[in-house]
Amino acid sequence: MNNPQVAAQAEIAAAIFKSAQDFHQQGKIHEALQKYIEVLEIQADHFDALQLSGNILFKLGFKAEALNVYDLAIKTRPDDAGIHIDRGCLLADLGQQEGAMACFERALELKPDDAIAHFNRGNLLRASGRLEEAARSFQLVIALNPDFALAHNNLGSILKDLDRHDEALSCYQRALEITPDFFEVRLNLAIAYLQVGDFERGWEYYDARWQTQGSGKIEAEFERPLWLGDQPLNGKTILLHAEQGLGDTLQFCRYVQRVKELGAAVILSVHKPLIALLSHLQGVDVLIEKGSELPAHDYQCPLMTLPRAFRTRLDNIPSAASYIVTDKSKVPFWRKKIDAGLSLKVGLAWSGSPKNEEDQRRSIAFAEFSQMLPQAAACVVLQNQVRAADLDLLAARPEIRYFGDELDLSAAAVVCEQMDVIVTVDTSIAHLAGALGKPVFVLLPYSADWRWLKDRSDSPWYPAATLFRQHRLGDWSEVLRRVRLELQQLARLKNPAASSNA
Numbered sequence: 001m002n003n004p005q006v007a008a009q010a011e012i013a014a015a016i017f018k019s020a021q022d023f024h025q026q027g028k029i030h031e032a033l034q035k036y037i038e039v040l041e042i043q044a045d046h047f048d049a050l051q052l053s054g055n056i057l058f059k060l061g062f063k064a065e066a067l068n069v070y071d072l073a074i075k076t077r078p079d080d081a082g083i084h085i086d087r088g089c090l091l092a093d094l095g096q097q098e099g100a101m102a103c104f105e106r107a108l109e110l111k112p113d114d115a116i117a118h119f120n121r122g123n124l125l126r127a128s129g130r131l132e133e134a135a136r137s138f139q140l141v142i143a144l145n146p147d148f149a150l151a152h153n154n155l156g157s158i159l160k161d162l163d164r165h166d167e168a169l170s171c172y173q174r175a176l177e178i179t180p181d182f183f184e185v186r187l188n189l190a191i192a193y194l195q196v197g198d199f200e201r202g203w204e205y206y207d208a209r210w211q212t213q214g215s216g217k218i219e220a221e222f223e224r225p226l227w228l229g230d231q232p233l234n235g236k237t238i239l240l241h242a243e244q245g246l247g248d249t250l251q252f253c254r255y256v257q258r259v260k261e262l263g264a265a266v267i268l269s270v271h272k273p274l275i276a277l278l279s280h281l282q283g284v285d286v287l288i289e290k291g292s293e294l295p296a297h298d299y300q301c302p303l304m305t306l307p308r309a310f311r312t313r314l315d316n317i318p319s320a321a322s323y324i325v326t327d328k329s330k331v332p333f334w335r336k337k338i339d340a341g342l343s344l345k346v347g348l349a350w351s352g353s354p355k356n357e358e359d360q361r362r363s364i365a366f367a368e369f370s371q372m373l374p375q376a377a378a379c380v381v382l383q384n385q386v387r388a389a390d391l392d393l394l395a396a397r398p399e400i401r402y403f404g405d406e407l408d409l410s411a412a413a414v415v416c417e418q419m420d421v422i423v424t425v426d427t428s429i430a431h432l433a434g435a436l437g438k439p440v441f442v443l444l445p446y447s448a449d450w451r452w453l454k455d456r457s458d459s460p461w462y463p464a465a466t467l468f469r470q471h472r473l474g475d476w477s478e479v480l481r482r483v484r485l486e487l488q489q490l491a492r493l494k495n496p497a498a499s500s501n502a
Helices: 004-025 029-042 047-060 063-076 081-093 097-110 115-127 131-144 149-161 165-178 183-195 199-206 246-260 303-309 328-338 366-372 388-395 409-418 428-435 477-494
Strands: 237-241 265-270 286-289 299-302 344-349 377-381 421-425 440-444 465-469
Touching: 004 029, 004 047, 029 047, 047 063, 047 081, 063 081, 081 097, 081 115, 097 115, 115 131, 115 149, 131 149, 149 165, 149 183, 165 183, 183 199, 199 303, 237 246, 237 303, 246 265, 246 303, 246 428, 299 303, 328 409, 344 409, 344 428, 344 477, 366 388, 366 477, 409 428, 421 428, 421 477, 428 440, 428 465, 440 477, 465 477
Parallel strands: 237 265, 237 299, 265 286, 344 377, 344 421, 421 440, 440 465
Antiparallel strands: none
């Protein structure tokens, strides 16, 4: 027998839910959330209101509340694949990978041909380093939905990580055919082209980085027009500005002098840690800290766009032996601190910023890294921050000198100059050593950053660099063995009296 009161409440709930959906579709998520809550006050097991309010809570950052709502929705409708996917995405965001994977697997048990479940499972497998399995997941997504551009893009990124470069390019190109204004794909294509030395196409696509970083066109951030090498600069003032990491700035500040030679007055804007180091960079008229008030100028150009402006190819990279000048007043202080007689002096950097999305692949635990150091070497840590997991092990090695915050980049440059060789993973220290023209061993993951190109042991950007690449994904042991042999040879040459095993 129908209950008129229950029917009336259901009708009211349906009307409020319709209003909530209207707000949601208009992007008025706070109003929509309030309406979904009103629905649930009338009908606590309203599945759609539970799921959609959970999605809004997740989007607004109320993750614990969202998880509770998802759990209620699952109790209401346990066989709905979509709610398990939503819960899995939230758990993945919280770093609970096992729980997230269980949700995606449950969704696929309920709906084996759910492309979204396969897609999210692929993303999770990739984040876990299970690249071959992740690739298969995205291949399944594409089989189910051939026009899923993001799946083509993500598959391309995995294939790039697996060093299957041609296949990766095909995936990116297909994604761009489906969605021509897909800026993330354009950036991935740029990196793929740059990695193989196809600079002409690479620099062109590389401008997509401005959109993928959420900043819009670079012209929108600056009042003056972007300089791309076409406008004459004689008698003009140009602002050259850093836009990414410290290593990127160190690599591309080599172009400043070339801009100056075109007759421009050059303002250089860089991050604060680089101010002291670049205070004597040739070609700079005014050096300012990024974020400070800008002097008047006619044009502007990001440092990383200068290779495009100068039509840089592999055969015309400006690769001077050195282009950074150190602070000579600091030399006596640091020379006294690190005096090591005839020992081979080795500068070290084994980890970069943990915030870097590639950090897990590029950094090495100190316990593993330190095994390659010959005993005869005098080692100095060039990174001024060491992770907590490495500190105790480093403290147990007093022969390895660590100066902490005392060693800013300007001081690190002075110390670098006094080293015989620098051994570093792909961090700003690699670019610092390269810009100083010091012999540097750069330890690279299986699929390295584009600037180190592919399948090379040398670098056209840094003539004194030697590249040591992983031959197997994630395996540093063979890389470190080769570096140790090189260091032992250098130690013997520096001090023939030292033991060959030292």
